[in-house]
Amino acid sequence: MKWEEIIKQMPVLFEELQKAPLVERADVQRSFHFKRGVYVFYENDDALYVGRTKRYIAKRVLIHGRACSRHNAASFAFLLAKEVAQDEGSDIVKTRKQLEQDERFKAIFSEQKERISKMRIRAIQITDPEMQAIFEIYASKRLKTKYNDFETELKRYECITSELAIIIKILNFAKQDESRAEITTKDLFETEIKYQNILKE
Secondary structure, three states: OOHHHHHHHHHHHHHHHHHOOOEOHHHHHHHOOOEEEEEEEEEOOEEEEEEEEEEEHHHHHHHHOOOOOOOOOOHHHHHHHHHHHHHOOOOOOOOHHHHHHOHHHHHHHHHHHHHHHOOEEEEEEOOOHHHHHHHHHHHHHHHOOOOOOOHHHHHHHHHHOHHHHHHHHHHHHHOOOOOOOOOOHHHHHHHHHHHHHHHHO
16 A cells, blocks of 8 residues: 555544544443454553554454553553552663563552453454554654554564654654644645655665
């Protein structure tokens, strides 16, 4: 799929996401019967975290808040736990394995998985992997989710293809000016030209 087509689909998919129902954990399996897509966790109507998956949405969403999930499966809970631990004054400059072995952190991690289990979720199906990856970032920027960090993602895509790297940079650049209420296709095309020049330098 051409990148221009991907860009044009971003606002359309965002509108679809916003219209999707907010689902309680108990209703996840009944509501999210599709495979591959993007999901958002909400707490008190605030969007906190955007994720994506190649597997069934219901399964992935439930794993985030499952008591037995480890850090690699419950990545959102792990981020929340690190924030709480840091606020308590704990040393979080450790490997994930070291943190999981820390008794206090283990307790906080469990609490955050339970917290996530009480959140509501929106989700839409996106089967195209490139569209899915870009929309995860787009939705996060539009929703201003607190717990998404795409630095690693950006580096990974820069290694894969410069076109995807351009798109990711555009999405970040277009939202730098918070006075702009919407990201328009014109914004994206104009900033794309700037970033093409940067990448050539």
